[in-house]
Amino acid sequence: MDEHDFTVLNRLTFGARPDERARFLEVGLKPWIEEQLDIQSIDDLDCSLRLAPFRSLEMEANELEAISNQLFENYDRESLPAELRLASLIRQVYSRRQLYEVMVGFWNDHLNIFTEKGNCFYLKTVDDRRVVRTHALGSFRELILASAHSPAMLVYLDNHVNHKGAPNENYARELMELHTLGVNGGYSQADVMELARCLTGWTVKDHFWLGDFEFNADLHDPGVKYVLGMEISDSGINEAEQVIDTLSTHPSTARFISSKLAWRFIADDPPEELIQKGARAFLDTEGDIKSVLRVILLDGVDFVQPKYKRPSDFVISALRMLHAQTDGRGPDESLRGMGQSLFGCPTPDGYPDNSAAWQGNLMPRWNFAFRLVRGEIEGTQIDMEHLLAYVPDDDLTVRFDALATLLLGVPIAEPFRSGLMELITSGGTNEEEMLQILAAGILVSPSFQWK
Amino acid sequence: MVTPGTSERTAARLLRRPLEKPWMPRLAFAPPNIAPRGDTLVVIFLRGAADGLNMVVPHGERAYYRLRPTLGIPPPDDTKTKPEERTIDLDGFFGFHPSFQPLLDAWHDGSLAVIHACGGPDESRSHFKAMELMERGVADERGPASGWIGRHLASLDTGNSSPLRAVAMGTRTQRSLSGSVPVSALRSIADFHLGGNQHLLDQMRSTLDLLYEGDDLGKDTLSIMNTMQSMDPMIYKPAHSALYPETELGMALKQTAMLIKAEVGLEVSAIDVGGWDTHFAQGSTTGQMPNLIEELALGLSAFYADMHEHMDSLIVVSMSEFGRRVSENGSLGTDHGHGSMMMLMGGNVAGGRIHGQWPGLDEGQRIGPGDLAVTTDYRDVLSEVCVKRLNNPVVSEIFPEYQPRMLNVVRK
Numbered sequence: 020m021d022e023h024d025f026t027v028l029n030r031l032t033f034g035a036r037p038d039e040r041a042r043f044l045e046v047g048l049k050p051w052i053e054e055q056l057d058i059q060s061i062d063d064l065d066c067s068l069r070l071a072p073f074r075s076l077e078m079e080a081n082e083l084e085a086i087s088n089q090l091f092e093n094y095d096r097e098s099l100p101a102e103l104r105l106a107s108l109i110r111q112v113y114s115r116r117q118l119y120e121v122m123v124g125f126w127n128d129h130l131n132i133f134t135e136k137g138n139c140f141y142l143k144t145v146d147d148r149r150v151v152r153t154h155a156l157g158s159f160r161e162l163i164l165a166s167a168h169s170p171a172m173l174v175y176l177d178n179h180v181n182h183k184g185a186p187n188e189n190y191a192r193e194l195m196e197l198h199t200l201g202v203n204g205g206y207s208q209a210d211v212m213e214l215a216r217c218l219t220g221w222t223v224k225d226h227f228w229l230g231d232f233e234f235n236a237d238l239h240d241p242g243v244k245y246v247l248g249m250e251i252s253d254s255g256i257n258e259a260e261q262v263i264d265t266l267s268t269h270p271s272t273a274r275f276i277s278s279k280l281a282w283r284f285i286a287d288d289p290p291e292e293l294i295q296k297g298a299r300a301f302l303d304t305e306g307d308i309k310s311v312l313r314v315i316l317l318d319g320v321d322f323v324q325p326k327y328k329r330p331s332d333f334v335i336s337a338l339r340m341l342h343a344q345t346d347g348r349g350p351d352e353s354l355r356g357m358g359q360s361l362f363g364c365p366t367p368d369g370y371p372d373n374s375a376a377w378q379g380n381l382m383p384r385w386n387f388a389f390r391l392v393r394g395e396i397e398g399t400q401i402d403m404e405h406l407l408a409y410v411p412d413d414d415l416t417v418r419f420d421a422l423a424t425l426l427l428g429v430p431i432a433e434p435f436r437s438g439l440m441e442l443i444t445s446g447g448t449n450e451e452e453m454l455q456i457l458a459a460g461i462l463v464s465p466s467f468q469w470k
Numbered sequence: 471m472v473t474p475g476t477s478e479r480t481a482a483r484l485l486r487r488p489l490e491k492p493w494m495p496r497l498a499f500a501p502p503n504i505a506p507r508g509d510t511l512v513v514i515f516l517r518g519a520a521d522g523l524n525m526v527v528p529h530g531e532r533a534y535y536r537l538r539p540t541l542g543i544p545p546p547d548d549t550k551t552k553p554e555e556r557t558i559d560l561d562g563f564f565g566f567h568p569s570f571q572p573l574l575d576a577w578h579d580g581s582l583a584v585i586h587a588c589g590g591p592d593e594s595r596s597h598f599k600a601m602e603l604m605e606r607g608v609a610d611e612r613g614p615a616s617g618w619i620g621r622h623l624a625s626l627d628t629g630n631s632s633p634l635r636a637v638a639m640g641t642r643t644q645r646s647l648s649g650s651v652p653v654s655a656l657r658s659i660a661d662f663h664l665g666g667n668q669h670l671l672d673q674m675r676s677t678l679d680l681l682y683e684g685d686d687l688g689k690d691t692l693s694i695m696n697t698m699q700s701m702d703p704m705i706y707k708p709a710h711s712a713l714y715p716e717t718e719l720g721m722a723l724k725q726t727a728m729l730i731k732a733e734v735g736l737e738v739s740a741i742d743v744g745g746w747d748t749h750f751a752q753g754s755t756t757g758q759m760p761n762l763i764e765e766l767a768l769g770l771s772a773f774y775a776d777m778h779e780h781m782d783s784l785i786v787v788s789m790s791e792f793g794r795r796v797s798e799n800g801s802l803g804t805d806h807g808h809g810s811m812m813m814l815m816g817g818n819v820a821g822g823r824i825h826g827q828w829p830g831l832d833e834g835q836r837i838g839p840g841d842l843a844v845t846t847d848y849r850d851v852l853s854e855v856c857v858k859r860l861n862n863p864v865v866s867e868i869f870p871e872y873q874p875r876m877l878n879v880v881r882k
Contacts, residue, residue, distance in 0.1 A: 177749040177801060185800015189749040191808070192596070202599045234754045306730055356657065358641025365744050366517070368598050375648060378640050380655040382662050389664065389674055438680050444671045456670065460677040465685055
C-alpha cells in the first residue's frame with residue numbers, strides 16, 4: 020500500500036488496521052467507500068458485544084434522569100457522561116463501520132454539546148443516539164431539524180429559557196452561524212433576533228416525560244416575523260421549522276458544510292474548486308450527506324495534504340493499530356489531559372480541526388505512548404507477542420520493521436532505523452523491553468503525529 | 471505490501487514530511503528589531519464575552535439600573551442592601567463589583583488600571599469571529615493569519631532563543647500566539663515529568679533525542695522536559711504568603727510566576743479563562759458570574775502579592791472578545807453586546823484610574839441592538855504596551871493598517 024493510499028485510508032478511519040488495508044487494496048477506493056456508506060451491511064458484532072454493559076445508551080431522557088437522581092435531587096452528574104465517552108471510544112476503536120464513526124465524530128464537533136452544562140449530563144446520551152447517530156449519513160435537513168428538537172441542544176444553547184417577552188438569542192445565533200450558514204453566510208443581527216422570536220417556546224418538559232422536547236405555545240411570541248427577507252406568518256412551531264428548511268438548503272450552508280468536510284477529510288485550507296463541487300452536490304441533492312461525502316472523498320483524494328492528528332486521532336489510532344484491548348477508561352483519562360475529552364468542549368464551535376491548534380503539546384502524547392507499551396494505561400493491554408505472531412522471532416530488526424509497518428504503513432526510514440536499533444540493543448534490556456521501546460519510539464515519532 | 475525501493479523512499483518522505491511542514495503558513499517579516507527584552511507579558515483572555523458593565527460598574531448611570539433591574543450591582547450608597555453586596559466606589563461614577571474586592575490593594579498602589587468601553591470594530595457579535603479577529607489583531611478577514619503576540623515576538627529579536635519564550639497555559643495554543651516563533655503549550659509543569667523506571671526512561675529520552683533531531687518543536691519539548699524536571703507546583707512556596715486559588719486560572723498564574731522566577735526566558739504567558747457567556751442566570755452579586763469575577767480577582771491578587779518584587783518588569787492584560795447587551799434578557803442573563811472592558815496590572819501602569827471616554831448608556835448613546843459603544847480600540851491599549859513596555863516600536867508589524875492612539879495607560 021503506498022503512502023498516498025495509507026494517508027487516505029487513515030482519513031476514512033480512526034487508524035487503519037491490516038484487514039482494512041487489505042480490503043482497500045483488494046477493492047479500491049470507490050467500492051471501499053460504498054461498502055462503508057452502507058452501514059447496515061457491515062456486521063459489527065464484536066463492537067456490539069463490547070457495548071452490551073452500557074445500559075444507558077438506549078434509555079429515554081426520563082429513565083436517564085431517574086437513574087442519576089439520587090436521594091433528594093442530589094444528582095450523579097459523572098456516571099452518564101463517562102459511560103457515553105467510554106462507549107464512544109469503544110466504537111471508535113472496535114466498530115468496523117469506521118467511516119460512519121468518523122462522521123459521527125464530525126457531527127458531534129459540528130453540533131457540539133458540552134455535557135457539563137446544566138442537564139446536558141443526561142440529555143446528551145439521547146442527542147448522540149437520536150440526532151447524531153441517526154442522521155450522520157442521512158439528510159442534513161433532518162439532522163438539523165432533529166438537533167433543533169433535541170433537549171440537550173436547547174439546554175446547551177439556552178433556548179429552553181427563550182420565552183415570549185424574554186428572548187434569549189443564543190441558540191438562534193449559533194443555529195445560523197455554526198450549524199448552517201456560517202459566520203459570513205449573509206444573516207444580520209436582526210435575523211438573529213427574529214429567529215430567536217420564532218424559537219420562543221421551544222423548550223424541554225420538566226415533568227411527565229421529563230427531559231423530552233416540548234413546544235409550549237404559551238411561551239411563544241406570536242405575530243409575523245421576518246427572517247432572511249422571508250415573511251414568516253404567525254404559525255407557532257411551524258415558524259422555526261420553516262426557517263430551518265430554508266437554512267438547511269441555503270447555498271451558504273452548502274458551501275459551509277462542504278468546506279468543513281473538506282477540511283476534515285482532505286486538507287487544512289482545501290482547494291476552492293473542491294469546496295464548490297461539494298457545495299453543488301449538496302444543493303443538487305438537498306443536503307444528502309452521503310452524496311456530498313462521495314464528492315469530497317473521490318474528487319478530493321488528489322488534494323490530500325498531511326494533517327496533524329488531533330489528540331483523539333492519536334490515541335485511537337495507537338490503540339487500533341496495535342490491536343489493544345481496552346475498556347476505554349485509561350484512554351479517556353489521557354484524552355482529558357491532552358485537552359480533547361469527548362463531549363468536553365465548552366464552546367459551541369467544537370474542538371478545532373486545523374493542524375496548528377494542536378501542535379504545541381507533545382509531552383502528554385509521549386507519556387501516553389510510553390505508558391501504553393508498558394501496560395500502564397488503565398484497563399488497556401497490548402499483546403506484543405500476539406501482534407507479531409507471524410513475524411520470525413529471531414531477528415529484532417524484522418520485528419521492528421513489522422511494527423513500523425503496522426503503525427506508519429512502511430518501515431521506518433534510515434538513518435533513524437539503524438540509529439534506533441543500535442540505541443536499543445546496546446541498552447542492555449531484555450527483548451520484551453526492547454520491543455516496548457521500539458513501539459513507543461514509533462508512537463512518539465514525528466511521523467505518527469500526522470495522518 | 472510495497473517493494474523495498476519505494477518503501478524506503480516513502481518512509482524517508484514520511485519522516486521528513488512532518489519536519490518540513492510546507493503547508494504551514496509562512497509569513498515574510500521585516501528584519502526584526504534588535505532590542506533587549508522588556509516586561510514579561512501575561513495576557514488573560516476572558517472567553518465568552520465578559521460582562522464588563524458588571525465588573526467595573528457605572529453606578530453613576532441611571533440607565534444602567536433602569537436596563538438591569540435584577541442584574542444591576544447595587545450602588546455604593548444603597549442602604550437597602552448589605553454593604554458587602556454593593557458596588558465598591560472607585561471615582562464617584564465607576565466602582566468595582568463587590569467580588570473584585572481582592573484587587574483593591576493593586577488599585578490603591580496605582581498598579582491596576584481599567585480601560586472602559588473598549589473593544590474591536592467587529593460588530594458580528596459572534597464569539598468566534600470576534601475572538602479570531604482580536605487575536606489576529608486585525609479589523610476584518612483580510613490581513614495576516616498569525617496572531618498579534620506571534621508577530622510581536624517575530625518582529626523583535628531580544629537575543630532570547632528559549633523554547634519558553636512564549637507559553638500557552640493549557641492544552642491548546644491561543645491564536646494570538648501563532649507566528650513564526652515556536653510556542654510551548656503547558657497544562658502543568660508536572661506533565662513534563664516522564665514517569666517510569668530510570669533505565670527505560672533513559673532509553674526513552676535517548677530515543678526522543680534521536681527522533682526529534684532537527685525538529686524544533688520536539689527539541690524544544692525535550693529541553694523543557696529537562697528544565698522542568700526539578701520544578702513542582704505542588705511544593706512551590708509563593709512569596710509574601712500569597713495564596714493562589716485552586717482553579718485553572720490560579721494554577722496558570724502560579725506556574726507563570728514559577729517560570730518567571732526560574733529565569734527560563736519567559737516573555738509571554740497566555741492564559742484563557744472560560745465561562746463568561748452568561749446568557750442564562752448570570753447572577754448579580756452571587757452566582758455564576760460573581761464566582762468568575764471572584765476567581766479572577768483572587769488569582770490576580772495572589773499573583774500581585776507573589777510577584778511583588780518583579781512588578782516593575784511585568785505587565786498583565788485582561789481582555790474579552792466583546793461585552794454584553796446593556797439590558798438584561800428574559801432569562802436573568804445578558805445577550806451578546808459590543809463594548810467591553812480591559813484591565814492592566816503592573817508596576818508601570820498608569821493605575822488607580824479608569825481610562826477611556828465613557829459613551830453613556832442612554833437611548834441614542836447605545837449602539838446596535840442596545841449595546842455599549844466602543845470608544846477605545848483594544849489595539850490602542852496593546853500598541854502602547856508593546857511600544858512602552860515590550861520595547862517593540864514596530865506597531866505597524868503587530869497591528870497592520872492600524873494607526874494607534876496613545877492614551878498613556880502605561881509609563882515608559
